[in-house]
Amino acid sequence: MKRLLLTTLLASTVLVPAISANAADLPRRERVEAPIELWNPWMIRVRALGVMPQKSDKSRVKLDGVGEPGSNISTTYTVVPELDISYFFTKNIAVELILGTTPHSVKGAGSLAGVGRIGRTWLLPPTLTLQYHFNLTDNIKPYVGAGVNYTIFYNNKSRGDFTGFKVNNAFGVALQAGVDFMIDKHWGLNVDVKKLWLRPTAKAWLGDTFVKTKAKLDPWLIGVGVTYKF
Template identity: 50%
Template sequence: MGKTTKRSWAILAALLLTATPAVAADVFAPTAPDAATAHGPWQIRVRALGVITEDAGSVDGIPGSDLSYSDTVTPELDISYYFTPNIAAELVLGTTYANIHTDGSIAGLGKVGKTWVLPPTLTLQYHFTNFGAFKPYVGAGLNYTMFYSQSDAGAFTNLDVEDTFGAALQVGFDYMLDEHWGINLDAKKLFLEPDWTANLGTTKLSGTAKLNPWLIGTGITYRF
């Protein structure tokens, strides 16, 4: 092998040794997110929400007594904050009403009254991120339900359903159409059993209203 050939191989080897770290750096360096598609930690959803109650309850001291409630559909807003891509907190806001009817052994007494219901619910969620645009999640949290604008019906007066805390469980998914917009399906179970009182003539009745509703919602997601 001549001196020129040896010199050429030496130059080639030096070039390869110099280039290898730069190539490796290009291959293994993390890719920066596209600024046009990046989003922040906030998310809002607007849903149509079906409220489906358990239809159970009682009047103290009356065997076989029961209660039933009207089911409703209402608009709902929730606000979420993502601490990480997987962990988020969600606050659910909405209001609806419930008509309260006697049932079971006291069904003949008819309608007790009507109350409006404001049940803000805070859940901590885990979001699964390995299914592409399909993003399922599960959650659990706490609900505080306020009953307001209560009115009586028939022979009943002074209806009072007491505000109460309850637990909440949640499952749902977002299907993202792009980085910001998506569609949502969500189901929550609230464990909600407030105490209540009302007068029937001169007799004061008390008991437990076992609402325990399912909240089934569908709507639009916006991530920003």
């Protein structure tokens, strides 16, 4: 019995280190970390944009500095292509710059309806908004925003019996709401609505009469288009 125990003890003393050495020589499976996807803060959208100035009787028209009772002006609706660029500070907070240009005709309204078209102008309304994006689901991303607008009026041309038609550039305030319907991590569809409070001054000559108006445009900007997230 003592001899059996002694034999077993000697065998374990020899075999255990050998087994450990062989185990150390076996190839080890290293843990492979999943690649980290870098987050890109840029997004662009291309939209078809409808620009719809408000039709109201709140524009003030003066003839030679005297208010004309019941007088007003109206401007036409247009649909144009529009580009916007967004930069995300976080996954939820972004700024957006909206770029597009639209032509509009200005007509007499109210007691000035008989004078017809007063002029035609193009406007470039760059608008910068600060937005908050909600993660409603992985694919539906609504957002709201507010910001400032500076509208540049250019290529002013008088019409009919009017001469010297000009619309002055003006600042405005913008509110915004929209939603991105993401198809995958890069591409999506977008619907966007903005309201601008815009009150530029326009002036023209009708013969020897100087016509000046404070136009209450306050347009709605409604866009539908494609989103690309970098």
